[in-house]
Amino acid sequence: MKYSLSYTALTAAVAVTSVFAAPAVVQKRAACSSAVTLSGSSNPFATNKLYANSYYADEITAAVAGMTDATLIAQAKKVAEVGSFKWIDTISVIPTIDAMIKDVPCGEIIGLVIYDLPGRDCAAKASNGELAVGEIARYKSEYIDPIVEIFKANPNTAIALIIEPDSLPNLVTNADLATCQASASGYEEGVAYALKQLNLPNVVMYVDAGHGGWLGWNDNLKPGAEGLAKVYKAAGSPSQVRGIATNIAGWNAWKKTPGEFENTPDGQYNKCQDEDRYVTIFGAALAAAGHPNHAIVDTGRNAVQGLRLEWGDWCNVDGAGFGVRPSSDTGNTLADAFVWGKPGGESDGTSDTSATRYDSFCGHADAFKPSPEAGAWHQAYFEMLLKNAVPQF
Ligand code: BGC
Numbered sequence: 001m002k003y004s005l006s007y008t009a010l011t012a013a014v015a016v017t018s019v020f021a022a023p024a025v026v027q028k029r030a031a032c033s034s035a036v037t038l039s040g041s042s043n044p045f046a047t048n049k050l051y052a053n054s055y056y057a058d059e060i061t062a063a064v065a066g067m068t069d070a071t072l073i074a075q076a077k078k079v080a081e082v083g084s085f086k087w088i089d090t091i092s093v094i095p096t097i098d099a100m101i102k103d104v105p106c107g108e109i110i111g112l113v114i115y116d117l118p119g120r121d122c123a124a125k126a127s128n129g130e131l132a133v134g135e136i137a138r139y140k141s142e143y144i145d146p147i148v149e150i151f152k153a154n155p156n157t158a159i160a161l162i163i164e165p166d167s168l169p170n171l172v173t174n175a176d177l178a179t180c181q182a183s184a185s186g187y188e189e190g191v192a193y194a195l196k197q198l199n200l201p202n203v204v205m206y207v208d209a210g211h212g213g214w215l216g217w218n219d220n221l222k223p224g225a226e227g228l229a230k231v232y233k234a235a236g237s238p239s240q241v242r243g244i245a246t247n248i249a250g251w252n253a254w255k256k257t258p259g260e261f262e263n264t265p266d267g268q269y270n271k272c273q274d275e276d277r278y279v280t281i282f283g284a285a286l287a288a289a290g291h292p293n294h295a296i297v298d299t300g301r302n303a304v305q306g307l308r309l310e311w312g313d314w315c316n317v318d319g320a321g322f323g324v325r326p327s328s329d330t331g332n333t334l335a336d337a338f339v340w341g342k343p344g345g346e347s348d349g350t351s352d353t354s355a356t357r358y359d360s361f362c363g364h365a366d367a368f369k370p371s372p373e374a375g376a377w378h379q380a381y382f383e384m385l386l387k388n389a390v391p392q393f
Contacts, residue, residue, distance in 0.1 A: 050083025119183035126349025169210035216272025243294035298341035321388025345382030
């Protein structure tokens, strides 16, 4: 559809540039010349490459400035060329998004994460957000609405969204926590509002569905799928919802037999021992519940397996490596693409026990220490991911 410049645009670009000079390569970074039309009924990654955003590239440029090993520096520079999602994790990030969207060449798709619900990260502390429980009106008017305006102003750019990591899965499995009880109605209303308002022709949406070790337990499959379907239907079953995002900021392998935790005593209660099986099995539950069931899967940091002491360990897992690069070649018809959802090198949470957002998971024996606040650049962790990357850079 829009994988390359149209013939006319291409010849025009050559003609213009050749007046001034004779470049060896045709100018690459041109936006599409007409509106992009995506929909929940086709895989946007089949025709569009995940965009390597300038924010992550800048983080890596800064990281390289402090490095001395020439081999590692050369490898690090290649990471800056890998497509990854940019997290809109505070209202203050919104004004930076327009320029980033305008930088996306035709044939590429920008990945953005919607992540600012009131009472965010209700089952943990590391990513508690800026909006308190009850601030749903602010979420709508100060967060979602301005993002919608930016997307509407850029109809010629393809946009893929991951919707609110961990939020709906937490309502399924952590409903016993007072914090998640308090967040529940705001999460449901907020996600439904986001799905409804962001339902634009140039946007395709994937709702976060945790991972195989979360909603993949036999007893969680049906409630999980129904929990997502309830919110999707409350939003009016928006046409641009393509399905789910799995393993976001996670560590599970795409394919591994036996799975990392398959032979533990509990293994018998979970058929989703890798993300390939999760996408297929949870996908069937989603279909039964009436929710779109295609998936994107985060492979950004899952290269090295066997590191976690418990399946639920999520914070800065020590020994991890960059995984498979973004690709729509997944071998599973329900899996649209492998993506880099979590920008590798950004922390999952602080290991400083005196910090307000200190979560004990970031102090577990398998968590890398010391580590800075969630989202902050973590140089030592980045270098570790780079050294342990599979395939290598
Ligand atoms: C943090 C966000 C950050 C994201 C990506 C989350 O854990 O809470 O602030 O943007 O990770 O690094």
